[in-house]
Amino acid sequence: MGGDINQKLLTETTKNEEEEVLFKERLWTEMKKLWIVAGPAIFTRFSTFGVTVISQAFVGHLGPTELAAFSLCFTVLLRFGNGVLLGMASALETLCGQAFGAKQYHMLGIYLQRSWIVLFATALCLLPIYIFTTPILIALGQDKIIATVxxxxxxxxxxxxxxxxxxxxxxxxxxxxxxxxxxxxxxxxSIGIHICLSWLLTVKLKYGLSGALLSTILAYWIPNIGQLLFVTCGGCKDTWKGFSMLAFKDLMPVVKLSLSSGAMLCLELWYNTILVLLTGNLKNAQVAIDALAICLNINGWEMMISLGFLAAASVRVSNELGRGSSKGAKFSIMTTTLTSFCIGCVLFVLFLFLRGRLAYIFTESEEVANAVADLSPLLACSILLNSVQPVLSGVAVGAGWQSIVAWVNIASYYLVGIPIGVVLGYVFKMEVKGVWVGMLLGTLLQTVTLIIITWKTDWDKQVLLARSRVNKWFVPESRETNGNQENGA
Structure with missing residues (x-):
């Protein structure tokens, strides 16, 4: 009897040890898969963000008018186009991720071509904004000289x-x-070439604004040419089978998912733009905008990390759902969220400790530095929220919930965050802090709502939905190959 009890205890101990070893191996495997996507994604976003900072630095040496015009175009026009196209392109994350997880590899190339068609049509619709920029800005009351540049x-x-x-x-x-x-x-x-070209064209050859802009365009297009060559010249043999006329079929489901994806992301990007616009109407707006610009600049750099985790969450969740593993999807969400949150906690403490000292990197004004120090607790809270909210948005993209999140964003940001910010900033005279507190409350509400949605989701059902989505738009590989041969692809 005693031997049986000891044997049972030993069996239970061995079982617990095996489960612990299994969990460690599973966690290590998931972390490797996570950082394979998140690491390069974070670096790429830092580099892309750096291209604009470098361009702005060189343009700033040409004159205040050129700098003001460039900043206006970048902040309003380019960010608007970026948000619309990035949002609509995120539909491709859902489709490609789930198709890859389901091992329907050849479908990725068709989805890529369908997304090109949808985004090209969208870019054509955006053209009038860039063609008629000067009259639009003058109509909005902008200085004529700045509007012309x-x-x-x-x-x-x-x-x-x-x-x-x-x-x-x-x-x-x-x-x-x-x-x-x-x-x-x-x-x-690309960023290395951009630094050298910007110096050569603007400083050495004295091409001025044209030189800086030419270097900027090349910095954006050089990676694109490399990516296209990699995709089409053998880097993706399983997923790229050549150009196909099948890309023009079944476009409407892609358009619908792209539109809901665009709405989801644009609502988030415009939310931050409204924060700046509201601040511009406050008393002592110059100091308020300068302090806010510094805080948003710091927040923008930190957001590159969060966006890297957004990409990782989207890829891992869509892959696991496409593979048919609800447990894998849930484990991936937990791992990605906790990893990003731990990094966010470290940065939260760091920025609380540094407070206004960071401001002197950007300004020599003591008044602005004091304003930044006053805003630094809100900046730290924003950074902490940013460590969770983008990951949950990535989960939504991976699962194909873009339309649901778009409605959550409308309710959280535009029905709660902005009205509270206006009341605190203007009615209760809390100025920029009041506006930012309102914005934070909106972001907090959105984050909590997404946590509840993610927590209560039936992930087994999500697997079935992902499978039905893949099967609905599935094209047999033999049919695609025949289509390529007929079209000489």
Whole structure:
């Protein structure tokens, strides 16, 4: 009897040890898969963000009018086009990720081509904004000289807008297959070329604004050419089978998913823009905007990390759902969220400790530095929320919930966050802090809502939905191959 009891205890101990070892192995495997996507994605976003910072630095040495016009075009026009196209391209993350998980590899190439068609049509619709920039800005009350220079810059930005079509789609196509190291290499090469070209064209050869803008366009297009060559010339043999007329079929489901994806992301991007616009109408707006710009700049750099985790969450969740593993999807969500949150906690403590000292990197004004120090607790809270919210948005993209999240964003940001911000900032005279507190409350509400949705989701049902989505748009590989041969692809 005693031997039986001891044997039973030993069996239970061995079983617990095996489960612990199994969990550690599973966690290690998931972390490797996570960072294969997140690492290059974070580096690529830092590099892309750096291209704009470098361009702005060189343009700033040309004169205050050129800098103001460039900043206006970048903040309003380019960010608007970026948001629309990036949002619509995120539909490709859902489709490619789930198809790759389901091992329908040849479908990724068809989805990529369908997304090109949808995004190209969208970019054409955006063209009038960039063609008629000067009269639009003058009608909005902008200074005529700045508006004229901005109109000249916006013509150059048309090339950048069309570069987003290739950039976003190829990145998502490659990320779904965890082949995005090539994107990081190309981004590093591009930013190096951009620094040298900007100096050569603006400082050495004295081409001024034209030189800076030419270098900027090349910095956006060089990675695109590399990505296209990698995709079409053998880097993705299983997922790229050549150009096909099948890309023009069944476009409406892709359009619908793209529109809901665009709405989801644009609502988030415009939310931050409204924060700046509201601040501009406050008393002592110059100091408030300067302090806010510094905080948003710091927040923008940190967001590159969060967006990397957004990409990782999207890829891992869509892959697991496509593979038919609800447990894998849930484990991936938990791992990605906790990893991002731990990084967010470290940055939260760091920025609380540094407070206004960071401001002196950007300004020599003690008044602005004091304003930044006053805002730093809100900045730290934003960084903490940013460590969770984008990951949950990535989960939504991976699962195909874009339309649901779009409605959550409308309710959280525009029915709660902005009204509270206006009341606190203007009625209760809390100025920029009040506006930001309102915005934070909106983001907090959105984050909590997404946590509840994710927690209560039936992931077994999501697997079935992913499978039905893949099967609905499935094209047999033999049919695609025949289509390529008929079209000489």
């Amino acid at each position: 901005a109109g000249y810059i916006s013509y150059w930005f048309i090339g950048i807008v069309f570069s987003f079509i290739v950039s976003f789609t190829c990145q998502m196509f490659l990320q779904a297959q965890s082949k995005n190291m090539i994107i990081a290499y190309l981004a590093a090469f």
